[in-house]
Amino acid sequence: MKYTVETEIDLPLGKVIELFDNPDNLKYWMDGLVNFESISGIPGQPGAKSRLIFRMGNRNIEMTETITAKRLPEEFTGTYEANGVYNIVKNRFISIPGNKTRYITENYFEFKGFMKIIAFIMPGSFKRQSLKYLQDFKRFAEDDIRNLNVIQLNGTH
Template sequence: MQYTKKIIIDLPLEKTVEFMDSLENLKKWQEGLVQAKVIRGNFGEKGAKTELKYDFGKRKMTLIETILETDMPRLLIAEYTTKNVYNIQRNTFEATQDGKTIWTSESEFKFEGLAMKTFGFLIPGAFKKQSLKYMRDFKNFAENQ
Protein backbone atom coordinates (compact mmCIF):
# COMPACT_ATOMS: atom_id res chain seq x y z
CA MET A 1 0.00 0.00 0.00
CA GLN A 2 1.34 3.42 -0.97
CA TYR A 3 -0.01 6.92 -0.43
CA THR A 4 1.10 10.55 -0.17
CA LYS A 5 -0.04 13.19 2.33
CA LYS A 6 0.85 16.89 2.27
CA ILE A 7 0.43 19.73 4.76
CA ILE A 8 1.43 23.40 4.89
CA ILE A 9 3.03 24.60 8.11
CA ASP A 10 2.88 28.30 8.86
CA LEU A 11 6.56 28.51 9.80
CA PRO A 12 9.78 29.01 7.84
CA LEU A 13 11.56 25.84 6.71
CA GLU A 14 14.44 26.19 9.19
CA LYS A 15 12.10 26.57 12.18
CA THR A 16 9.89 23.68 11.05
CA VAL A 17 12.87 21.37 10.72
CA GLU A 18 14.25 22.51 14.08
CA PHE A 19 11.04 21.34 15.79
CA MET A 20 10.91 18.14 13.70
CA ASP A 21 14.54 17.14 14.30
CA SER A 22 14.24 16.85 18.09
CA LEU A 23 13.93 13.65 20.10
CA GLU A 24 12.51 15.62 23.02
CA ASN A 25 9.71 17.07 20.88
CA LEU A 26 8.35 13.73 19.66
CA LYS A 27 6.17 13.15 22.75
CA LYS A 28 4.76 16.66 22.38
CA TRP A 29 3.05 15.88 19.09
CA GLN A 30 2.86 12.08 18.72
CA GLU A 31 -0.18 11.00 20.69
CA GLY A 32 0.38 7.69 22.45
CA LEU A 33 4.17 7.90 22.42
CA VAL A 34 5.43 7.05 25.89
CA GLN A 35 9.12 6.45 25.22
CA ALA A 36 11.62 7.35 22.51
CA LYS A 37 15.11 5.96 22.99
CA VAL A 38 18.04 6.04 20.58
CA ILE A 39 19.50 2.54 20.41
CA ARG A 40 22.17 3.16 17.77
CA GLY A 41 23.91 6.23 16.41
CA ASN A 42 22.79 9.84 16.80
CA PHE A 43 19.12 10.79 16.51
CA GLY A 44 18.23 12.03 13.05
CA GLU A 45 21.49 10.94 11.41
CA LYS A 46 21.76 8.31 8.68
CA GLY A 47 21.87 4.83 10.20
CA ALA A 48 20.48 5.91 13.57
CA LYS A 49 17.95 3.59 15.19
CA THR A 50 15.35 4.78 17.66
CA GLU A 51 12.97 2.61 19.66
CA LEU A 52 9.51 4.18 19.85
CA LYS A 53 7.01 2.79 22.39
CA TYR A 54 3.34 3.67 22.07
CA ASP A 55 0.41 3.08 24.40
CA PHE A 56 -3.04 3.39 22.88
CA GLY A 57 -4.95 2.00 25.86
CA LYS A 58 -5.63 -1.65 25.05
CA ARG A 59 -3.09 -1.61 22.22
CA LYS A 60 0.61 -1.23 22.91
CA MET A 61 3.18 -1.10 20.13
CA THR A 62 6.95 -0.80 19.75
CA LEU A 63 8.41 0.50 16.50
CA ILE A 64 12.03 0.68 15.44
CA GLU A 65 12.84 3.75 13.36
CA THR A 66 15.92 3.55 11.14
CA ILE A 67 17.10 6.65 9.28
CA LEU A 68 17.88 5.50 5.74
CA GLU A 69 18.77 8.86 4.24
CA THR A 70 18.85 12.43 5.40
CA ASP A 71 19.58 15.68 3.66
CA MET A 72 17.95 18.05 6.09
CA PRO A 73 16.37 20.51 5.90
CA ARG A 74 14.97 19.10 2.66
CA LEU A 75 14.75 15.30 2.94
CA LEU A 76 14.35 12.57 5.53
CA ILE A 77 13.74 8.93 4.62
CA ALA A 78 13.04 6.55 7.49
CA GLU A 79 12.01 2.94 7.90
CA TYR A 80 9.61 1.86 10.65
CA THR A 81 9.26 -1.78 11.61
CA THR A 82 7.13 -3.67 14.07
CA LYS A 83 5.72 -7.19 14.12
CA ASN A 84 4.42 -7.99 10.63
CA VAL A 85 4.45 -4.35 9.45
CA TYR A 86 7.16 -2.58 7.47
CA ASN A 87 6.85 1.10 6.51
CA ILE A 88 9.14 3.44 4.59
CA GLN A 89 8.42 7.16 4.75
CA ARG A 90 9.98 9.67 2.40
CA ASN A 91 9.52 13.13 3.91
CA THR A 92 10.36 16.26 1.96
CA PHE A 93 10.24 19.83 3.21
CA GLU A 94 9.97 22.80 0.87
CA ALA A 95 10.04 26.52 1.65
CA THR A 96 7.33 28.64 0.06
CA GLN A 97 7.69 32.21 -1.19
CA ASP A 98 5.61 33.49 1.74
CA GLY A 99 7.76 31.89 4.47
CA LYS A 100 5.80 28.68 5.05
CA THR A 101 6.85 25.05 4.76
CA ILE A 102 5.26 22.33 2.65
CA TRP A 103 5.73 18.91 4.25
CA THR A 104 5.09 16.00 1.90
CA SER A 105 5.12 12.46 3.28
CA GLU A 106 5.13 9.47 0.94
CA SER A 107 4.41 6.21 2.75
CA GLU A 108 4.81 2.64 1.61
CA PHE A 109 3.54 -0.18 3.81
CA LYS A 110 4.22 -3.89 3.50
CA PHE A 111 2.46 -6.46 5.64
CA GLU A 112 3.39 -10.00 6.65
CA GLY A 113 1.11 -12.66 8.00
CA LEU A 114 -2.48 -13.29 7.01
CA ALA A 115 -4.02 -11.10 9.73
CA MET A 116 -1.97 -7.99 8.91
CA LYS A 117 -2.30 -8.48 5.14
CA THR A 118 -6.07 -8.72 5.57
CA PHE A 119 -6.17 -5.67 7.86
CA GLY A 120 -4.05 -3.63 5.45
CA PHE A 121 -6.27 -4.65 2.54
CA LEU A 122 -9.60 -4.05 4.28
CA ILE A 123 -8.79 -0.88 6.19
CA PRO A 124 -6.13 1.12 4.29
CA GLY A 125 -7.90 4.32 5.36
CA ALA A 126 -6.86 3.73 8.97
CA PHE A 127 -3.18 4.07 8.04
CA LYS A 128 -3.80 7.16 5.90
CA LYS A 129 -5.90 8.75 8.64
CA GLN A 130 -3.20 8.12 11.28
CA SER A 131 -0.48 9.59 9.05
CA LEU A 132 -2.48 12.74 8.44
CA LYS A 133 -3.37 13.01 12.15
CA TYR A 134 0.31 13.01 13.13
CA MET A 135 1.08 15.60 10.44
CA ARG A 136 -1.72 17.84 11.73
CA ASP A 137 -0.60 17.30 15.33
CA PHE A 138 2.95 18.32 14.40
CA LYS A 139 1.66 21.41 12.56
CA ASN A 140 -0.39 22.41 15.61
CA PHE A 141 2.53 21.83 17.98
CA ALA A 142 5.09 23.70 15.87
CA GLU A 143 2.86 26.68 15.04
CA ASN A 144 1.95 27.17 18.70
CA GLN A 145 5.46 27.32 20.14
Protein backbone atom coordinates in the same frame (compact mmCIF):
# COMPACT_ATOMS: atom_id res chain seq x y z
CA MET B 1 0.44 0.29 -0.14
CA LYS B 2 1.75 3.73 -1.13
CA TYR B 3 0.37 7.21 -0.53
CA THR B 4 1.44 10.81 0.04
CA VAL B 5 0.03 13.30 2.55
CA GLU B 6 0.93 16.93 3.08
CA THR B 7 0.12 20.04 5.07
CA GLU B 8 1.06 23.71 5.02
CA ILE B 9 2.70 25.18 8.13
CA ASP B 10 2.53 28.91 8.84
CA LEU B 11 6.24 29.15 9.72
CA PRO B 12 9.47 29.63 7.78
CA LEU B 13 11.35 26.55 6.64
CA GLY B 14 14.26 27.03 9.07
CA LYS B 15 12.02 27.09 12.14
CA VAL B 16 10.05 24.04 10.97
CA ILE B 17 13.28 22.07 10.46
CA GLU B 18 14.55 23.14 13.89
CA LEU B 19 11.38 21.82 15.54
CA PHE B 20 11.21 18.64 13.42
CA ASP B 21 14.87 17.75 13.93
CA ASN B 22 14.64 17.73 17.73
CA PRO B 23 13.62 14.27 19.03
CA ASP B 24 12.65 15.82 22.37
CA ASN B 25 9.67 17.34 20.50
CA LEU B 26 8.21 14.00 19.39
CA LYS B 27 6.13 13.69 22.55
CA TYR B 28 4.35 16.94 21.70
CA TRP B 29 3.00 15.82 18.33
CA MET B 30 3.18 12.02 18.04
CA ASP B 31 -0.06 11.01 19.70
CA GLY B 32 0.32 7.79 21.68
CA LEU B 33 4.12 7.88 21.91
CA VAL B 34 5.09 6.77 25.41
CA ASN B 35 8.80 6.06 24.91
CA PHE B 36 11.54 6.91 22.43
CA GLU B 37 15.04 5.60 23.04
CA SER B 38 18.21 5.32 21.02
CA ILE B 39 19.40 1.76 20.41
CA SER B 40 22.51 2.29 18.28
CA GLY B 41 24.33 4.76 16.08
CA ILE B 42 24.46 8.53 16.36
CA PRO B 43 20.92 9.70 17.22
CA GLY B 44 19.24 11.52 14.37
CA GLN B 45 21.83 10.45 11.78
CA PRO B 46 21.66 7.84 9.00
CA GLY B 47 22.13 4.35 10.38
CA ALA B 48 20.84 5.26 13.84
CA LYS B 49 18.28 2.90 15.33
CA SER B 50 15.69 3.84 17.95
CA ARG B 51 12.92 2.03 19.77
CA LEU B 52 9.50 3.68 19.82
CA ILE B 53 6.63 2.50 22.00
CA PHE B 54 3.12 3.70 21.25
CA ARG B 55 0.00 3.23 23.35
CA MET B 56 -2.87 2.44 21.00
CA GLY B 57 -6.12 1.65 22.72
CA ASN B 58 -5.36 -0.78 25.51
CA ARG B 59 -2.11 -2.16 24.12
CA ASN B 60 1.45 -1.08 23.46
CA ILE B 61 2.98 -1.27 20.02
CA GLU B 62 6.76 -1.36 19.77
CA MET B 63 8.59 -0.45 16.60
CA THR B 64 12.16 0.05 15.51
CA GLU B 65 13.10 3.16 13.56
CA THR B 66 16.18 3.14 11.34
CA ILE B 67 17.16 6.45 9.77
CA THR B 68 18.15 5.79 6.16
CA ALA B 69 18.63 9.34 4.83
CA LYS B 70 18.99 12.80 6.30
CA ARG B 71 19.44 15.76 4.01
CA LEU B 72 17.07 18.28 5.55
CA PRO B 73 15.02 20.01 4.31
CA GLU B 74 14.98 17.87 1.14
CA GLU B 75 14.72 14.53 2.88
CA PHE B 76 14.51 12.71 6.18
CA THR B 77 13.71 9.05 5.56
CA GLY B 78 13.31 6.24 8.00
CA THR B 79 12.09 2.68 8.12
CA TYR B 80 9.70 1.57 10.84
CA GLU B 81 9.35 -2.09 11.71
CA ALA B 82 6.72 -3.60 14.00
CA ASN B 83 4.90 -6.95 14.17
CA GLY B 84 3.68 -7.62 10.65
CA VAL B 85 4.40 -4.09 9.37
CA TYR B 86 7.33 -2.62 7.45
CA ASN B 87 6.95 1.09 6.70
CA ILE B 88 9.16 3.60 4.89
CA VAL B 89 8.44 7.28 5.48
CA LYS B 90 10.14 10.01 3.46
CA ASN B 91 9.65 13.48 4.96
CA ARG B 92 10.22 16.55 2.77
CA PHE B 93 9.95 20.24 3.55
CA ILE B 94 9.58 22.98 0.96
CA SER B 95 9.66 26.73 1.50
CA ILE B 96 6.58 28.35 -0.03
CA PRO B 97 5.56 32.01 -0.45
CA GLY B 98 4.36 33.87 2.60
CA ASN B 99 7.17 32.57 4.84
CA LYS B 100 5.42 29.19 5.04
CA THR B 101 6.50 25.58 4.69
CA ARG B 102 4.91 22.64 2.91
CA TYR B 103 5.48 19.38 4.83
CA ILE B 104 5.09 16.25 2.69
CA THR B 105 5.41 12.60 3.63
CA GLU B 106 5.60 9.75 1.15
CA ASN B 107 4.57 6.50 2.82
CA TYR B 108 5.15 2.91 1.75
CA PHE B 109 3.87 -0.11 3.67
CA GLU B 110 4.40 -3.87 3.45
CA PHE B 111 2.27 -6.16 5.60
CA LYS B 112 2.63 -9.75 6.79
CA GLY B 113 0.30 -12.18 8.52
CA PHE B 114 -2.69 -10.75 10.35
CA MET B 115 -1.68 -7.19 9.43
CA LYS B 116 -2.36 -8.02 5.76
CA ILE B 117 -6.00 -8.57 6.71
CA ILE B 118 -6.15 -5.33 8.71
CA ALA B 119 -4.61 -3.38 5.82
CA PHE B 120 -7.05 -4.93 3.36
CA ILE B 121 -10.10 -4.21 5.53
CA MET B 122 -9.05 -0.73 6.67
CA PRO B 123 -6.55 0.75 4.17
CA GLY B 124 -7.73 4.31 4.87
CA SER B 125 -6.81 4.08 8.55
CA PHE B 126 -3.09 4.16 7.74
CA LYS B 127 -3.43 7.28 5.59
CA ARG B 128 -5.62 8.96 8.24
CA GLN B 129 -2.99 8.24 10.91
CA SER B 130 -0.20 9.67 8.75
CA LEU B 131 -2.24 12.80 8.06
CA LYS B 132 -3.04 13.12 11.77
CA TYR B 133 0.70 13.16 12.60
CA LEU B 134 1.26 15.92 10.02
CA GLN B 135 -1.63 17.97 11.35
CA ASP B 136 -0.49 17.42 14.93
CA PHE B 137 3.04 18.54 14.01
CA LYS B 138 1.60 21.64 12.31
CA ARG B 139 -0.45 22.45 15.40
CA PHE B 140 2.54 21.88 17.70
CA ALA B 141 4.89 23.99 15.56
CA GLU B 142 2.51 26.91 15.12
CA ASP B 143 1.36 26.86 18.77
CA ASP B 144 4.95 26.55 20.02
CA ILE B 145 5.93 29.70 18.17
CA ARG B 146 2.81 31.55 19.38
CA ASN B 147 3.50 30.54 22.99
CA LEU B 148 7.16 31.53 22.69
CA ASN B 149 6.18 34.93 21.28
CA VAL B 150 3.72 35.52 24.14
CA ILE B 151 6.42 34.64 26.68
CA GLN B 152 8.91 36.99 25.00
CA LEU B 153 6.34 39.80 24.83
CA ASN B 154 5.61 39.40 28.53
CA GLY B 155 9.32 39.54 29.31
CA THR B 156 9.40 36.15 31.01
CA HIS B 157 11.41 33.09 30.11
